[in-house]
Amino acid sequence: DEASKVRDLAIKSRLLTLVDGMLKPVFDLDTTDIPHGFKPQVDLFREKTLPEQIMAHISATTGMGLRDIAAKINAKQEQLSDLVDIEVATLLVAKEMGCDIEPFYSQVHDAVIR
Template sequence: MDELMLVAATPFKRNNKNSLSIKDFEFVLSFDLKWMAPDVASKIRDRAIGSQLLKFQGAELIPNFDISNIEIPHGFKPSESIFKERSAIEDIIALIVANCGKSARDTTALINKKQEQLDDLVDIEVAGLLTARELGCDIDLIYDRIHNKVFSKQEMST
């Protein structure tokens, strides 16, 4: 299971709620659990929103996945890697996992298959976006990031 998904689910599970204010979400991560500083909790929240693990409903944050299917392991604490920026393809995989209930392994296989079907003529991130779209995921929040990455890469090669 994706570590960011576990972290995003924890405040909701801990409070036994399906929605939380931004303040309450960040409070759990930083003060209740003492996992991170408040400014880092804000960055984790933004990353979870960007990965479409969380979304806004009015002024409340709600998970974009079924938290009842998430089991937080006893003694779980996020690793240092969660504080590092994820690659675009990692965000696409997390998006598909969160919205379609597929494993990261199955998702990676689907993306690789899509890239092979396109004769490897597109970047892996483009194949990931196509796969996400075919599976019914909303890719709007990540599309611009991929578009900019792909086209800035092309400009550098010309």
């Protein structure tokens, strides 16, 4: 059902965690402001592609905008003469920017080997 899908996506996106059967936010509620009248974007519940997930992780870790991250990934692919899949290029950029890429290894492996 819809609520389960939202919960699972929030856990997968590392916004919530499940502790002793209870959902807990991963972020600090006291330092998070939600503007009055906020409405989530329509595509909020669309599952992100693997490169989008890694890009979101890079952005959250470094504070860099998604456009700048995409430019770095495109430059990395060009540097490697487009010999690597987008997932690999994205992972390489994440590593170069000091992000923990361990959670993405198996997913990238599965995507590339498919």
